[in-house]
Amino acid sequence: MSERPGDADEREQAIGESGEPPVPDAESSPGSGEPAQAGAEVAGDGGGAGAAEAVAHPGVTETDAVQIPEAHEVDVPDDLRAEIEEIMGRYPQKRSASIPTLWAIQRRYGWCTPEGIRQGAAVMGVTAAYLESVASFYDLFHLSPAGHHRVLVCTNISCWMRGGDELLESFCAAAGADPEAAAHGGAVSADGEIYVSGFECLGACDLAPMASIDERYYGPLDGDDAEAAVASVKAGSEVLPEKAMAIRPAAGGPDGEPDAHVAG
Amino acid sequence: MSEGLETRVLFRHIDEPGLHEIGTYERLGGYTALRAAFKEREPGDLVSEFEASGLRGRGGAGFSMGKKASFLPQGDMAKYLCCNADESEPGTFKDRELMFKNPHGLVEGVAIGAMAAGATRAFIYIRGEYAEIADRLDAAVAEAYDAGYLGEDILGTGIDVHLVVHRGAGAYICGEETALLDSLEGKRGNPRLKPPFPAIQGLYDGPTLINNVETLMNLPNVVNNGADWFKGFGTEQSTGTKVVSVSGCVQRPGNYEVELGIPSRDIIYGLAGGPPEGREIKAWYPGGSSSPVLGPEELDLPYSFEAMADAGSMLGSGAIIVADETVSIPKMALRTARFYQHESCGKCSPCREGTNWTVKMLERVVRGEATPMDLDIVASVQENIIGHCLCVLGDAMAMPVGSMVRRWRAEFEEAIASARDAGPAPLDVEPAVMTPAGVGA
Numbered sequence: 001m002s003e004r005p006g007d008a009d010e011r012e013q014a015i016g017e018s019g020e021p022p023v024p025d026a027e028s029s030p031g032s033g034e035p036a037q038a039g040a041e042v043a044g045d046g047g048g049a050g051a052a053e054a055v056a057h058p059g060v061t062e063t064d065a066v067q068i069p070e071a072h073e074v075d076v077p078d079d080l081r082a083e084i085e086e087i088m089g090r091y092p093q094k095r096s097a098s099i100p101t102l103w104a105i106q107r108r109y110g111w112c113t114p115e116g117i118r119q120g121a122a123v124m125g126v127t128a129a130y131l132e133s134v135a136s137f138y139d140l141f142h143l144s145p146a147g148h149h150r151v152l153v154c155t156n157i158s159c160w161m162r163g164g165d166e167l168l169e170s171f172c173a174a175a176g177a178d179p180e181a182a183a184h185g186g187a188v189s190a191d192g193e194i195y196v197s198g199f200e201c202l203g204a205c206d207l208a209p210m211a212s213i214d215e216r217y218y219g220p221l222d223g224d225d226a227e228a229a230v231a232s233v234k235a236g237s238e239v240l241p242e243k244a245m246a247i248r249p250a251a252g253g254p255d256g257e258p259d260a261h262v263a264g
Numbered sequence: 265m266s267e268g269l270e271t272r273v274l275f276r277h278i279d280e281p282g283l284h285e286i287g288t289y290e291r292l293g294g295y296t297a298l299r300a301a302f303k304e305r306e307p308g309d310l311v312s313e314f315e316a317s318g319l320r321g322r323g324g325a326g327f328s329m330g331k332k333a334s335f336l337p338q339g340d341m342a343k344y345l346c347c348n349a350d351e352s353e354p355g356t357f358k359d360r361e362l363m364f365k366n367p368h369g370l371v372e373g374v375a376i377g378a379m380a381a382g383a384t385r386a387f388i389y390i391r392g393e394y395a396e397i398a399d400r401l402d403a404a405v406a407e408a409y410d411a412g413y414l415g416e417d418i419l420g421t422g423i424d425v426h427l428v429v430h431r432g433a434g435a436y437i438c439g440e441e442t443a444l445l446d447s448l449e450g451k452r453g454n455p456r457l458k459p460p461f462p463a464i465q466g467l468y469d470g471p472t473l474i475n476n477v478e479t480l481m482n483l484p485n486v487v488n489n490g491a492d493w494f495k496g497f498g499t500e501q502s503t504g505t506k507v508v509s510v511s512g513c514v515q516r517p518g519n520y521e522v523e524l525g526i527p528s529r530d531i532i533y534g535l536a537g538g539p540p541e542g543r544e545i546k547a548w549y550p551g552g553s554s555s556p557v558l559g560p561e562e563l564d565l566p567y568s569f570e571a572m573a574d575a576g577s578m579l580g581s582g583a584i585i586v587a588d589e590t591v592s593i594p595k596m597a598l599r600t601a602r603f604y605q606h607e608s609c610g611k612c613s614p615c616r617e618g619t620n621w622t623v624k625m626l627e628r629v630v631r632g633e634a635t636p637m638d639l640d641i642v643a644s645v646q647e648n649i650i651g652h653c654l655c656v657l658g659d660a661m662a663m664p665v666g667s668m669v670r671r672w673r674a675e676f677e678e679a680i681a682s683a684r685d686a687g688p689a690p691l692d693v694e695p696a697v698m699t700p701a702g703v704g705a
Contacts, residue, residue, distance in 0.1 A: 090428045092342070092385065092468055098450035099433050103392075137452040137609075139434030140392045152393070156354045157553055158511040158585055160599050200436065200603055201354035201553075202393050205511030205585070206518045215395035246396065250278045250361060251510075251518020252270050252535055
């Protein structure tokens with residue numbers, strides 16, 4: 001990987017601060033001429049003391065030697081391990097499993113926790129830093145706690161024209177989340193339950209202004225709908241059944257009548 | 265009101281209850297094209313038919329589907345088909361409706377496309393936000409495997425096609441085909457240098473055909489009815505029908521399937537109902553937020569690839585966003601630029617810096633801190649982005665923003681002057697709000 005040493009540094013620090021067990025430092029072992037890529041092999045020669053026996057390489061600092069977590073060092077729940085292994089089996093190359101693996105981690109822990117990422121990395125055979133670098137690229141992965149429910153409010157062009165910004169404010173008010181933070185990357189409600197975020201075009205401008213609530217689309221919504229939706233989410237009852245994208249017929253018509261032009 | 269203007273081919277049974285289940289889909293004639301293609305046709309013959317049909321990519325670039333497929337080398341190497349279902353272009357929601365209501369239509373199209381391209385592995389890369397739609401696709405893929413339309417030795421022909429639905433996780437850039445490939449390989453979604461093009465060296469370095477959802481969903485119809493039938497719709501250079509997403513300041517926003525080449529006015533007014541009563545159209549994006557913005561003068565142009573290109577814009581993904589007289593163009597430009605600033609992957613400097621500075625300058629315009637000379641700088645920044653990056657994300661901001669500054673320059677100058685006269689004020693970028701009720705449903 002072509003990472004600058006500083007990057008690895010920061011990430012490791014971040015992981016340390018999040019309460020993850022510290023990665024054992026690689027120790028110097030003079031006379032080694034192996035390439036830096038040997039990190040995986042070093043981790044592989046196992047025996048518990050594997051990391052302590054790690055060799056340093058010219059030009060490689062200790063913090064560079066971010067290692068692939070060894071399977072036996074990381075306690076991975078059996079069902080999560082089975083899920084990730086099944087995902088890896090879908091692809092010709094196991095690395096393709098990184099996004100689905102992060103989804104599995106986020107579903108299980110509510111966000112991509114450092115320990116969850118470490119578990120995923122151990123099963124996939126990649127470094128935790130790699131998996132985290134992928135997670136940080138995508139808007140839907142959370143690298144910090146993000147409530148138990150997610151409300152994404154579209155504020156892109158078409159929704160903006162129809163009151164998307166106001167709808168975001170309504171959701172913030174209903175959930176008790178900071179509207180300023182919600183409009184700039186997302187905010188968790190004061191009770192820690194609901195994550196609210198303004199979002200780029202969600203692909204539902206026909207429902208504008210709209211929101212995605214726990215991965216389901218609803219619209220068009222007004223302030224009262226926002227209040228009702230938040231109440232339903234908290235009560236665990238069905239959210240705005242009449243505003244669900246799923247029940248909306250296609251625009252235009254007539255319904256189901258075959259077009260005269262269409263053969264066969 | 266609308267029947268005469270629509271031509272429903274892909275949308276023929278769109279609201280048939282249970283269409284997303286294999287039984288209903290088959291009852292309505294589904295998978296007959298797959299049977300015909302796999303049992304009676306040769307891959308080369310199919311690719312020629314697709315090329316002859318004139319079918320152009322429905323994702324934005326409008327490149328000939330058959331020609332693209334013909335670029336894949338022959339031989340025994342592992343080849344791939346990727347369906348681009350990352351639909352993230354602002355204003356675009358056609359693939360969402362097609363996939364949610366007719367997932368088997370896509371599965372059948374993907375299988376036929378893969379067979380024609382000689383690909384044994386296919387992927388549908390769907391944006392992570394479309395979880396509800398991806399669930400439907402997963403169910404449809406499972407049904408298709410059970411029915412023998414996917415997997416090994418399909419219908420006893422000895423041909424294998426494996427299909428995996430791969431969910432993204434929120435990144436507009438992954439709709440760019442090479443970024444999509446990196447993302448599918450499990451990396452951050454950064455675009456690649458081209459050439460080599462994906463047809464030669466794509467997913468896992470193998471030849472890869474990448475097509476949009478709507479493009480692939482047209483294939484079963486072409487197989488069933490032939491290239492000449494398909495060319496019977498549309499214009500000479502824009503054959504077939506197109507599902508057009510119409511949104512913004514219109515009374516009936518939604519997806520409408522029309523023959524390519526009908527007057528744009530018929531789509532915006534005839535089908536989508538035009539702007540609310542008593543208001544006039546001021547501007548419209550003809551092909552998603554990346555397309556240069558047009559004005560009322562262009563409303564009578566045919567809605568086709570060539571007419572939009574001649575007008576200096578593009579048909580793009582087929583997403584019309586309408587702004588009426590209440591919408592401030594500088595604020596719309598800012599909202600557009602902010603999207604690209606947020607979504608720039610940061611790999612190329614002109615895009616990373618250009619989108620950032622454009623947003624800052626447009627914020628100053630809206631706040632009244634700019635001078636008319638700053639508009640020249642905004643315009644020149646746009647010119648310096650176009651063509652200077654690995655992919656066209658930067659261009660996709662530069663084209664609409666540049667077009668707005670050029671065409672509505674007087675309004676930008678007025679915005680600067682009036683904001684300055686009003687004195688220092690907090691950044692306010694809200695337009696006049698149209699409530700859903702006010703627009704009519």
